[in-house]
Amino acid sequence: MKDILDAIQSPDSTPADFAALPLPDSYRAVTVHKDETEMFAGLPTAEKDPRESLHVDDVPVPELGPGEALVAVMASSVNYNSVWTSIFEPMATFGFLERYGRLSDLARRHDLPYHVIGSDLAGVVLRTGPGVNSWRPGDEVVAHCLSVELESSDGHNDTMLDPEQRIWGFETNFGGLAEIALVKSNQLMPKPQHLSWEEAAAPGLVNSTAYRQLVSRNGAGMKQGDNVLIWGASGGLGSYATQFALAGGATPICVVSSDRKAELCRRMGAEAIIDRSAEGYTFWTDEHHQDPREWKRFGKRIRELTGGEDVDIVFEHPGRETFGASVYVTRKGGTIVTCASTSGFTHEYDNRYLWMSLKRIVGSHFANYREAWEANRLVAKGRIHPTLSKVYALEDTGQAAYDVHRNRHQGKVGVLALAPAEGLGVRDEELRARHLDAINLFRDDARAQPLAAHGGVH
Structure with missing residues (x-):
């Protein structure tokens, strides 16, 4: 791994140098174990x-197949699916790996007694398999987490509809919270040149998810x-x-749970903010009644x-705790678009406010390659910025996931894999200088006042 890191850090390394590097037999990775799923x-x-x-x-380093790439991971990040994996909810991920393993001889690699997790990365291509033409060793990349087979016609209008669509590092093995990751080549995108490794690794999953859910015609449009x-709104x-919303000329109405989070939204440029804790909104009287x-x-x-206007779109992800309110407050003909259920998967709402007011509920799950590419392009242009608040060492990923599970974080939390320190990997200092305050917004806030534990919707 030292030779790989030296090559990445050397400004003189060429694609041929990376292609000639011997791969290690093994690498360090964050895992869950199959024999601990009942712990x-x-x-x-x-x-x-x-x-x-x-x-x-x-x-062990996995076998490289056609259309795939092995990537040296400089940094990754923790998403809520990492938390779900770590607490084996709503189910242990080994069922996903077993089903994937039955698909083909090559897919059988993923069905192991351990699961290498993680659905984000920023790093450098080490090897590409047969049939990969757009990427070569030495390319600096980020990866989105959509894994598809595309053998069915169903996925060719929108790859998210592929029957074999999976989330890499959650429903597949060999994820990004590791020193090396295995991805399909159509997961790769150029690393934004003005960002450090850990900053570039932070947006992937959530940025692409938010783009499809809110901007794409597959979401709220x-x-x-x-x-x-x-x-x-600050999570x-x-x-x-x-x-x-701000970049697209819309008006965000930001719901947060503290004055500090409200201030973060103001610093992003939002003006309409509701602190649901300070204003005492309690949508449930008890466990069974809203x-x-x-x-x-x-x-x-x-x-x-x-x-005096109602909302056109509700950006939903808390689920059970908020869904009844979301359906109610949407304007006639408006859209509730949901991509998660972090407070509970069983949603309850009064259907009269849906059907009689011609509202729509739209399910949105991650993003297709085109949507992920467009979302990453906006980051690369400095239009959308990472919301990285804190960075952990690979050995401390358990603590990082614990903090996300307890809502002790703002924005995203990053994890260094091969990168020996923060702040490395910046190639475009001029573009970075123009956006430095926005890039550091969540980091500066975290340094100023570490978050205490709290519950509820972040």
Whole structure:
């Protein structure tokens, strides 16, 4: 691994140099173990601790197949699917790996007693398999997390509809929280040149997810002038949705849970902000009953911020806790677009407010290659910025996942893999200088005031 890192850090390395580097037999990777999937049995979700289930192991370098690439991972990041994997909810990921392994002889590589997790990376291509023409060893890349086979016609209009669509590092093995990752070549995109390794690794999953969910015609199809309600507007997903709304001429109505998070949204450029903790919104009276009076109070507050208008789009991801309110406050003919359920998968809402007002609920899951590429292009141009707040060592990934599980974070948290320090990998200092305040917004906030633990929607 030292020779690989030396080549990456040398300004004189050529593609031939990278192609000639011998691959190691093994590499360090963050894993969960198949024989530990019942370790949290009987515990409430909040008490399940990723620090107990996530390991850093030496694992063999996987076989490289056609259309694939091995990437030296300089940095990665923690997403909510990393938390789900670590606490084995809503199910252990080994079922995904077993089903994938039955697909073909090559896919059988993924069905192992350990799962290398992680759905983001920034790094350097080491090897490409047969049939890869667009990438070569030495290319600096980021990877999106859509893994597809595309043997069925169903996926050729929108690759997210491929019957064999999977999320890399969650439903496949050999993910990005490691020193080496195995990806399909059509997951690769150019690394934004003005960002460090850890900054470049942070946007991938959440930025692409937010782009499809909010901007793409496969999601809400946001247009100029739209009012967009964004739950958790300073969080991993919401911080990108807020930026897309502002960049696209829409008005974000940012829902947060503290004054500090409200200030972050203001510094991103948002003006309409609801601190749901300070204003005391409680949408459930108990475990089984919602309070429509709170929906109405929430809708009234939104109209106060928008000059009397209801929201055109609700950017949903908390799920159970907020979904009834989301359906209620959307304008007639508006759209509730959902990509997750971090507070619970069983959603309840009053269907009268949906059908009689001609509203739509749209499911949105990650992004296709084109959407991911466009989202990454906006980052590379300095139009959308990483919301990286804190960086951990690979050995501390369990703590990073624990902090995300406990909502102790803002934006995204990064993980250094091969990168020996933060701040490396910047190639375009001029572009970086023009956007440095925006790039460092979440980092500066984290340094100024470390977050205490809190619950609820971040």
